[in-house]
Amino acid sequence: MTGIAASGARRGPLLAALPVDNLTHVELMWVEKRQENWIRFGNQTHEQILDRRRRIVSFRPGAVFALVRWAASEFGTIISRIDIVRAVTRSEAYQTLPFVRPGGEILLKIESWPKVERVLQMIDAIERLGIDPHAVSPDHWRQIHNRMTVGQEPRTYTLGQHRASLLRRRVEG
Template sequence: MRNAALKHAQDRATPAVDAADALTHVELTWIEKKIEHWIRFGEPVAERILDRRHRIVSFRPGDIFAFVRWASNDFGTIASRIDVVRAVVPGEPYQTLPFVRPGGEILLRLDSWPKIQRALQAIDAVEAIELDPVDVAPDHWRHVHSRLTVGHEPRAYTRAQHDAWLLRRRAQP
């Protein structure tokens, strides 16, 4: 009897996930000046509003998105992070990430607001050359991660780089 009650409590605590659900789900929270999670770029294919402060957005396998998390208390910022993530195909290995189910391939991961601001500037620079950041070569986000992690300026993404990426992607089987 006790095991059945424990199993029932675990089932209620763990949201049911459809085995056929190939989407990557990101939980977003917005409590003004306390907890702010948002998507900087990426095209969710679904959105579920849980309440006025919480929602879940979902991405298809292979989609790339930027997830920003920030939190503060009475003394200032206590956590800030940006992750550029590629949603994975079911069965593909992935890295776990808070608020992202099941996880994804992390292309860029930065902590501290000064580094996040520089990453946001790199995203703005991509948009300035009229490209959608989701279409950028994943290697560029890895490059931005590596350079900013060690305090160096990342190289700008160019149209020529993008054209080369598109040719390389077409040539892959």
């Protein structure tokens, strides 16, 4: 890295102070009626509590997690968003997104509360099948993103799809 990125000058003060490692760090925040960042699912490997409103959770490369962000002003909601992200190694290409360092492979990005709520309902349905959402095929999250982006109803995830995804991972792995 060179220039500003190497010095950390463009990063937030909290995430810039983190050690350079192979983990993906996510800053979570809760300020009542103002801002909420939370993890809906994902197996974190480390947690650092900064104060009663802020913490940083970390994920190993390959881990999939869902980050939900909501913020409001005195005039109402200004952002509702869910990102489903795969943590990457430092040698992989990645996309940047707020509160996530260095970034990750964004499998799904949905904005506006009605759509975010729909994705949360789909996650609940996957859990009712007895499947951990972090183990779902990345292709499923991509198809939800693609179909919702064009206004179509996403396909539901099935046990058969999940078994096929696990077999494919075993064969590729």
